[in-house]
Amino acid sequence: MSSTRPLIAIDWGTSSLRGARLGASGQVLESREFPRGILTVPPGQFESVFQELFGDWMQAPGALCLISGMAGSRQGWQETPYCPCPAGFAELGQHLLWLQPGRIALVPGLSCLGADALNTPDVMRGEEVQIFGALQMSDRDSATLVLPGTHSKWVQVQGGRVTQFQxxxxxxxxxxxxxxxxxxKTMDLQGAFDEAIFLQGVDQSQQSGSVLHHLFAVRTLGLFExxxxxxxxxxxxxxLIGEELRHQTASAHPEPVILMGSEALTLRYTxxxxxxxxxxxxxxxxxxxxGLFALASAC
Structure with a gap:
């Protein structure tokens, strides 16, 4: 991408829609956020919603727009086939789905096959640009990254390419x-976060026994006050977070794990x-x- 070409970066998720107008060095010149995730958009209306919310940005001469996230899912603007791992900027760029050639493209997301007997597939949409962006910001080309959320991701990157994730x-x-x-039935979800009790749950998850049994104990600990x-x-x-971390060991991560997510969730994982x-x-x-700026620069 020419350094003088305006980039419109869009993150279109399930429940929200974020956009940023980026400058020549990747700096955010202006940003917008709307509660217009893909589930709020009727079929066939994605282009009109995009034009309504970001059409003025696209008037800039030579503007390029890259859209990541669930807009490329089966329920989104147009289904974009996943890019198989291992994958870096080059592979993502080759798998972009151009809605308007040279002007608006959907970022494909990633897929990988597990090492289990079934070679179980795994997928992500949107997280891939966060991963590459975090590596750029950290000046690293290899790392373990964790993206907490509804569906938390653990990602391995080697030599600038995502090799595996779960x-x-x-x-x-x-x-x-x-x-x-x-x-x-026995818990108050409005209660303040209790760090000490949270860490008790983490410790309990590391003990032997089934997580299904540990879960029932949440009820009995309440019943017996x-x-x-x-x-x-x-x-x-x-x-639950401790169960996710149970098979992770300090020796497996000599370099700091990179966390990306909401402030509340990254605090808990930290x-x-x-x-x-x-x-x-x-x-x-x-x-x-x-990540979207670096991808555009590599296209």
Whole structure:
């Protein structure tokens, strides 16, 4: 991409839509955010919504727009086939789906095959640009990255290419357990986050035994008033995040793990990782813009 060509970077997720107008060195000149995730857009209306919210930015001469996230999913603007791993900027660039040639493109997301007997496939959409952006910001080409969220991702990058990743349904299981199961009947979800109780849950997750048994104990600890209703969500959160981290060891991560996500979630993962003596560092939402800028520069 020419350094003078304006870049419009878009992150179009399931529940929200973010955009940034970037300058010649990747700096954010202007940003916008709307509650217009893909689930709010009727079929066939993606182009009109895009024009309504970002059409003025696209009037700039030579403007290029890269759109990452769920806009490339089956429920989005147009389904974009996943780019298989190992993959870096070059492979992502080759798999862009151009909605308007040379002007507007969807970033494809990544897929990989697991090392289990079934070679189980795994996928991501949107996180790939955060990953490459964080590497650019950290000046690293190899790292372990963790992207907490509804579906948390653990990602391995070697030589600037994503080689493998795994998805954990940690956030979704927390929501299901706390809102739609018997556990939710005894907990107060409005209670303040309790760091000490959270770490108790992390410690318990590292003990032998099934996580299914540990989950039922969330109920009995409340029934026997060992934990208050306000403390139970913190304990459940620690139990589930700890289960996700259970197979991660400090020796496997000599360099700090890179965390990317909301402030509240990265705080919890930072606490859990440090408690388990796994070094880590955090990157914010700006990693998305850095990743899309670097991808555009490589196109």
């Amino acid at each position: 998805t954990f349904m940690t956030g979704e299981v927390f929501a299901l357990m706390s809102q739609h199961s018997i556990l939710g 060992r934990l208050s209703a306000a403390q139970l969500p913190s304990y459940l959160s620690g139990l 606490l859990a990782l440090q408690h388990l003596r796994i070094p880590c560092q955090s990157r914010g939402a700006e990693a998305t813009w850095a």
